[in-house]
Amino acid sequence: MTFLFRDAEGPALCPQGSxxxxxxxxxxxLGHRALIDRAVARARALGVAAVAVGFEPLPRELFARGVKPPRLMLVADKIAGLRGLGVDGIGLLRFNARLAALDAAEFVRRTLLARLAAREVWVGPGFRFGHARGGDLALLQALGAQAGFSAHAIAPVALDGERISSTRIRAALTAGDFSAVARLLGRPYAIGGRVVRGRQLGRTLGYPTANLRFAGKTPALRGIYATRVHGVAAAPWPSVSSFGTRPTVDGIEPLLEAHLFDFDGDLYGRRIEVEFVAHLRDEEKFPDLAALTAQMQRDDAQARAILLQHEPQRVFA
Known part of the structure; x- marks a missing residue:
């Protein structure tokens, strides 16, 4: 079973090393996967635990002023994805003012050594860590030489001559280029979560929806989309989805609302994944519910036509 930890310091978790x-x-x-695959392979060769260490919230979210930067996935999906890649431990360290003030040497001592007994540490290109991003690979290697572990960076993973990065994926999402996003991720882009109750306005308009919250985070896309919903049947279910704040009804919190075509069933509490296939239009405010309903009918027809031309794919590789 994969162990999960949130604190940068505390009792030893890997007494045999990691x-x-x-x-x-x-x-x-795909860049993250290459890094994780390397760590898992090295851990298996050494007979020790493979541990992926990240931060929650993301550092750029803590330091952002005003609207938080967009993110691609929520914590539950990240944990599930990391488990699926074979790691034995997952550290989502609470990134707060205290951790941000920790210098690189202290981070190595408290987390990599005391908690994880690291034998090897692997990072991506351009890695920085510690207070004010003062540490880099060279410092990590120097500290490791003193403490008894080695540090390495994987080579950049590129697609079409350009390094794969989360920033590049966010830009492709903004442009509605889901084909490019799928190539960069190695799978179609999807957002997962448990279906929650909404205001049930869609049901009164003839378009009931399965609703997912984005946990107070800023999504990397917004608008109306042709989608498929995984987790309700043996095959992905065709749907049309709205992701935004619902300006016509004065919504505030970003909400993903998926209308499953010709579906009759109760999905409340069910975990689903909404796969994004094509962008239909931007979110907009309509003068009244009649105008909104008329546009929803057009969105429905357009999404059905698009989905007939796209073969379903597996969301998770």
Missing amino acids: VVCIGAFDGLH
Whole structure:
């Protein structure tokens, strides 16, 4: 069973040693997977635990002023994805003012050594860590030489001559290029979660929806989409989804609302994944519910036509 920890310091978790990989892991794209695969392979070769260490919230969210930067995935999906890649331990360290003030040497001593007994540490290209991002790979290697572990960076993972990154994926999502996103992730882009009750306005308009909250985070996309819902039947279910704040009804919190075509069933509490296939239009405010309903009918027809032309794919590789 994979163990999960949140604190940078505390009791030893890997008394026999570990191989650690460190990153934000937002999206778990092909670059992240290459890093994790390397750490897992080295851990198996050494007979020790493979541990992925990240941060929650993401550092850029803590330091942001105003609206938080967009993120690709929520914590539950990240944990599930990391488990699926074979790690033995997952550290989602609470990134707060105290951890941000910890210098690089103290982070190595308290987390990599005292908690994880690291034998090897693997990082991605351009890795920085510690207070004010003062540490880099060279410092990590120097500290490791003193403490008895080695540090390494994997080579950049590129696609079409450009390094794969979460920033690149966010840009592709904004542009509605889901084909490019799938190539960068190694799987279609999807958002998962448990279905929650909404205001049930869609049901009164003839378009009941399965609703997912984005846990107070800023999503990397917004608008109306042709989608497929995984987790309700043996095959992905065709749907049309709205992701935004619902300006026509004065919504505030970002909400993902998926209308499953010709579906009759209760999904409350069910965990589903909504796979994004194509962008239909931006979110907009309509003068009244009649105008909104008319547009929803057009969205429905357009999404059905698009989905007929796209073969379903597996969400998780």
